[in-house]
Amino acid sequence: KQEVTQIPAALSVPEGENLVLNCSFTDSAIYNLQWFRQDPGKGLTSLLLIQSSQREQTSGRLNASLDKSSGRSTLYIAASQPGDSATYLCAVRTDYKLSFGAGTTVTVRA
C-alpha cells in the first residue's frame, strides 16, 4: 500500500522568502506525481504534474522535482507572497489510484 508523507505539517515564513515543501512516498513504482493547492473551504487546484520519466516541472514561480528511486519530491515556491498562503498536497499515482499526503499548511506573513 502506498504511503505518502508530507513534512512539515505547517510552515510560516515572511513574505519574499523561498518555500521548500517535501513529499515522500513508499512505493517507487509510480506513474506520476501531482502537487495540489487547497484554499480553506475549497476544492483542490492542480499546480504541477510530473510524469515518472521526468525529473522536474516548472510553472512560473513554482518548481517541482522528482526522485523516484528515493521516493521523494520537493516543491519550491520562489519569492513567496501572502496569496501563496494555503495547504499544499502531493499525490502519487500507482496503478489507477491517487494516494494523497496530509498536506503542508503554509502561511506567508506580510
Place this chain on the structure above:
Amino acid sequence: EAGVAQSPRYKIIEKRQSVAFWCNPISGHATLYWYQQILGQGPKLLIQFQNNGVVDDSQLPKDRFSAERLKGVDSTLKIQPAKLEDSAVYLCASSLVGGQGEQYFGPGTRLTVT
C-alpha cells in the same frame, strides 16, 4: 469550460439521518471519483466510476454508503444512516480518461454530523 459542479456546498444533519450529494463532472469526462477528506488529512478515494461502471469501491463503507452514476454522467453519493465520524468534506473529481489521466476537482461538500 465549466468545472466539476457539486451540491450542496454545506450540509448539517443529525446522526442516523440520511444525506445525498450530487456531482456533475466536466463534459466528456468518462471517469468520476468520490473522495472523503477528514479535517487534517488528505483525500481518501471512496469510489471510482468509468462511465457508469464501478472500477474501485474497496474503501467505500458499503453498509452505509452508496453511489450511483446511472447514465454515465452525473453521480450521487448517499450516506444512510450517518455517523459522527462521517463529518468530512466530500470531493468529486473527474478525468478525461481513467487511470493516468489528470483529475479535476470540484469545490466539495462539507458535511457536519451532530
